[in-house]
Amino acid sequence: MERQRNLLIWIGFLVTLGAFLSYYLFFDRYPLTRDFPWVNLLLFAIGGYLLIKGLQRAFRQSQRYRGKISGSVFAALSLLIFGFFGYLNFYFSKQLPPSNEAPHVGQKAPAFTLPDKDGNPVSLADLLTSPLPEMHANRVTLADVLPAALPGPGAVSPVGVLLALYRCYVCPFCNSELRSFEQHLADFNQRRIRLVAISVDSPEINRQHTHKQGYTYTFLSDPEAEVIRRYDLLHPGAGPEGHDIARPAEFLLDSTGTVRWVNLTDDYRVRLGSERALKVVDQLGFGSVGER
Numbered sequence: 001m002e003r004q005r006n007l008l009i010w011i012g013f014l015v016t017l018g019a020f021l022s023y024y025l026f027f028d029r030y031p032l033t034r035d036f037p038w039v040n041l042l043l044f045a046i047g048g049y050l051l052i053k054g055l056q057r058a059f060r061q062s063q064r065y066r067g068k069i070s071g072s073v074f075a076a077l078s079l080l081i082f083g084f085f086g087y088l089n090f091y092f093s094k095q096l097p098p099s100n101e102a103p104h105v106g107q108k109a110p111a112f113t114l115p116d117k118d119g120n121p122v123s124l125a126d127l128l129t130s131p132l133p134e135m136h137a138n139r140v141t142l143a144d145v146l147p148a149a150l151p152g153p154g155a156v157s158p159v160g161v162l163l164a165l166y167r168c169y170v171c172p173f174c175n176s177e178l179r180s181f182e183q184h185l186a187d188f189n190q191r192r193i194r195l196v197a198i199s200v201d202s203p204e205i206n207r208q209h210t211h212k213q214g215y216t217y218t219f220l221s222d223p224e225a226e227v228i229r230r231y232d233l234l235h236p237g238a239g240p241e242g243h244d245i246a247r248p249a250e251f252l253l254d255s256t257g258t259v260r261w262v263n264l265t266d267d268y269r270v271r272l273g274s275e276r277a278l279k280v281v282d283q284l285g286f287g288s289v290g291e292r
Contacts (some may be wrong), residue, residue, distance in 0.1 A: 004060055006067030012050030013074040019043030020081050023089075028172045028181070028269070029275050035270045037089055044082050051075050093269045096247045101232035103259045109163070109251060112227040114198065117206040122220060127161050127196055128257055132189060153162040158194040160260070160286045162277060163251040165228060167200045167268065168239050169209040174199075174248070177271035184217050184274035193252075194218065200225050219262050222246075252280060260284055 023040045027033035033040075041187055053101050058067035103109050113123040164181070166174040180195040181188070181195050195217040201209070206219040228246040239245035249270045261280050263272050272284060 003062075003064060003066045006065045006071060008050050008054030009067045009071040009074055010054075012047045012052075012054055014079055015043055015050060015195045016047030016078040016081055019047055020085050023085070024172055027174050029265065031176075031271070031273050034173065034176060034227050035267075037085075040085070044085070047078060048082075051078055059220075060231065066166075088196050089269065094132075096266065096268060096269050097235055099232045099247065099249065099264055102249065103231060103251060105259050105262060107259050109257050109259055110227070110230045111251050111257075112230065114222055114227060116202050117210055117219050118223070122218070124161075124257060127194055127218070128158065128253070128255055130157075132156050132158055132192065132194060156192055156253075159192045159255050160281070161180060161196055161253045161280075162188070163196050163198060163253065164272070165231065165233055165246045165249045165251075167235070167245045167248060168199055169201050169205055170188045170240060171268075173269050173271060175213065177248075177273060178215060179213065180271075180274040181277075182213075183219060184278065187278055188281075189276070190280070191286055193281055193286060196220060198222055198227065198246070200228065200239065200243065202214065250277070252277075252284070252286075254286070 002113065009095075019040045020042070023037050023282055024035075026039065051071070051074065054067060055071045057065040058071045109124065111124050113121050148215050164177065166178065168174065174219050179195060181197075185195065197218070198220045199216075200223055201221055203221045206283055209215070210219055222228055223236055225244050225246070228244075231249070231251075233246045233249050234244055236244050237246040238247075248265050248268050250263040250269060251259055254260050261284060265271065
């Protein structure tokens, strides 16, 4: 009697492999499935169940089904994959250096001047005082934003700046947050909050990356991590090829450059996101009539 192929073993292993890969290819884009990978853990459980059923077939019905050796090998690989996934998401992602000297609420944010994606120098003072871009491109009318006189046609001055320091352009969790900011850019503009992203990526990388991803707000380059050090956010050797990068952080500054709110995540997978940022902006009274 010719033995049948034990498809449960193959399907179980493929589901397990998909549980690992799908987190970094898809589910890390959305806070609901990124911050706690419940969908992927469910997929791991399904894959494990199928593997166990397949192994039971192979050993209990060995005259009918194949898979004693291959099933054992795939089960061992699946355990390694699951263990590696757990290590990355529940231990390694939390290994961030302390930032005890990072700017605190009530302090003046350290001044800096960094090149934008086109290589033009941009200072913190520029970010705090120069008018925001015209907001018609983001479908926000002037009547929605400012009933009083404006500095110029189609331009308003910011009442605050949100500095988002992120790891690097290849970080999927960073891009999840940056993409969220872009999707709600009109809401930030309506509240007159300027968005600024800072990383060690070069101006050339920022130019290519913003074009590819469709980011339209300000990206600044700190390739030597001088400003990142000044803000006590250096994560030594954590970047590609062992380069120094920033640990993720966000600072909300008012128009005087004073820090009004800080977010220092304990897990580089868990990010601020636009909805929470906008809630903080509203709670602190930015963009209200008194701030205009």
